[in-house]
Amino acid sequence: MLDRRFILENVDLVQQNCEIRGVKADVPRFAQLETERRTLQQEIEELSRQANAVSKSIGKAKDDAERESRKQEGRRLREEKDQKQADIDRISAEGDAIYNRIPNLTHAETPHGGEEASQELRRGAIEVRPMSFPILDHVALAEQHKLVDFEGGARIAGHGFYFLKNEAVLLELALQHFTIDLLVKEGFTPMITPDLARNEIVQGVGFVPRGPETQIYSIENHDLNLVATAEITLGGLYAGQVLEEEQLPIKLCGISHCYRTEAGAAGRASRGLYRVHQFTKVEMFAFTLPNQSEDMHNYLCNLECEIFDSLGLPYKVLDIASGDLGGPAYRKFDLEAWMPGRGSEGEYGEVTSTSNCTDYQARRLNIRYKKKGEKGTDFVHTLNGTAVANSRAIIAILENCQQADGSIIIPEVLQKYVGKERIGAVE
RNA sequence: GGAGAGGUGGCUGAGUGGUCGAAAGCGCCGGUUUGCUAAAUCGGUGACCGGUUCACGCUGGUCCGCAGGUUCGAAUCCUGUCCUCUCCGCCA
Structure with missing residues (x-):
């Protein structure tokens, strides 16, 4: 969320920002x-103050x-206070x-418009x-090489679940291992995170844990939800804490399963492994000083590029348009x-995403840092980025690395982890 | 899962209804002293939301895990909840 005072002092700017993001919010009403x-x-x-003074005088x-x-007198004052508090509660609720609903501010270079405006x-x-x-x-390739059992997954848990088999398992492990090795070299602390998180944390990171528009599975009779990404657990890690300035930036990478209800998605675009209810992901997360976040954002993006270049996969990088940003993202x-x-003839499909959330998540999660030698604290900036989302990376590998004879050449950087060069080698 | 104990400032830890934002010690910052360091000694030392000020600052409120309740008044009493520790049970 934004700073309340900032909104009061910049009503027009915040209102305009809502408009370019396609968010309906009555900012002037909020200010009032x-x-x-x-x-x-x-x-x-x-x-x-008066009631406190009265209470103190009673002892004497x-x-x-x-x-x-x-x-x-004390009773009267506190009753009056409670009245006003009730007024505040009503006003606050509205x-x-x-x-x-007010989203984060938007980077100056972010293109304006909907999905198609992304640059x-x-x-x-x-x-x-x-x-x-x-x-x-990839569905045909997976079938030919016995890599994925969609029917089995559907029988166990329904459409959108699957069993990985054979080389797909090795490939998945290899992707994780390769990525973690690379990130550890870059100074990230590797983590394996909880797959469940409390409502409060889920909400703090900017997801809606329950209710009609949720994308999150929640556990009945518990204050717990299956995480949609390790962004939730990594971002929540320091909720309510005050960090020391010299600890920053903190770079974490976490492996987690990701669970998504994907309500309302169907069709060929979601065929096979593309849009599933569960997948595994290596996520990068960073906590930075405010003036470090832009550089960190570019750095995370470059790492994503490095990973896909290393895998030998063609890709393009998009600067996501204002109307297609989630609430917390600044860029x-x-x-x-x-x-x-x-x-019909190949398409680009999203495989990773990195966001600079500036202080928007940090304010919700109450993550601050203390400046050396200065009074007070300030909110950190948070950033997240997908290092590798296994299901989609596997699609890209299978489809790009297929050969005329039907075999699939495993990307060179993964071969040492998989233990072979090719799936379905012809003798 | 069952039984017990406990959660207080950066840390240790006192405090069981009023003058307690909270003793004391440690740590940290500053001064004095001292060849240097150390020691000694004196003073200061939390966060958040407001008001006021060009500013130093002054000032109100809130915060003793969290949320409620009782009371004129709660760190202190009551309820719920989360977490930690010990013991028992179960278990990869």
Whole structure:
């Protein structure tokens, strides 16, 4: 969320920002309510002050009669205070409903508009390879090489679940291992995170844990939800804490399963492994000083590029348009990898995403840092980025690395982890 | 899962209804002293939300895990909840 005071002082700017993001929020109304709330709050504090003074005087009262009259006075003051508090609660409820919808500010270079306005920043090092043979999609390839059991997954847990088998398992482990090795070299602390998280944390990171628009599975009779990404657990790690300035930046990478209800998604675009209810992901997360976050964002994006370049997969990098950003993101880059089997003649499909959330998440999660030698604290900046989302990376690998003879050459950097060079080698 | 104990400032830890934002010690910051360091000694030392000020600052409120309740008044009493520790049970 944004700083309340900042909103009051920049009503027009915040309103405009809502508009470019396609968010309906009545900022002037919020400002009005917030101003009222502040006035009331001051009145309450004055009443509290008086009541406190009265209470203190009771201990020193010289006789019972005076004591009793002072008690009356105290009661009266606190009742009056409670009245005003009820007013505040009412005003706050309306104000907060608006406040919670107000998204983060937007980077100056972010293109304005909807999904189609997102701007291509660059391409990866590897060109799309022309294939002079009938191209199979990953579902066909997986079937041919017995890599995924979709029917089995559906029988166990329903559509959107699957068993990985054989080399797909090795490939998944290899992707994780390769990525973690790379990130550890870059100074990230590797973590394996909980797959469940409390409502409070889920909400703090910016996801909606329950209710009609949720994308999150929740556990009945528990204050717990299956995480949709390790962003939730890594971001929540320091909730409510004050970090030391010299600890920053903190770079974490976490392996977790990711569970998504994917309500309302269906069709060919979600065929096979593309849109599933569970997958495994290595996520990068960073806590930085405010003036470090932009550099960190570019760094995370470059790491994503490095990973996909290393895998030998063609991709493009998009600067995501304002209307397509989630609430917490100030700027977002997506990597879309070339998937030859997607659509009728191949399409790019999103494989990773990195966001700079500036202080928006930190304010919700109450993550601060203390400046050396200065009074007070300030909110950190948080950033997240996908290092590798296994299901989609596997699609890109299977489809891009297929050969005329139907075999699949395993990306060189993964071969030592998989223990072979090719899936379905012809003798 | 069952039984018990406990959660207080950066840390250790006192505090069982009022003058307690909270003793004391440690740590940290500053001064004095001292060849240097150390020691000694004196003073200062939490966060958050407001008001006021050009600013140093001054000032109100809130915070003793969290949320409620009782009371004129709660760190202290009551309820719920989360967490930690010990013992028992179960278990990869």
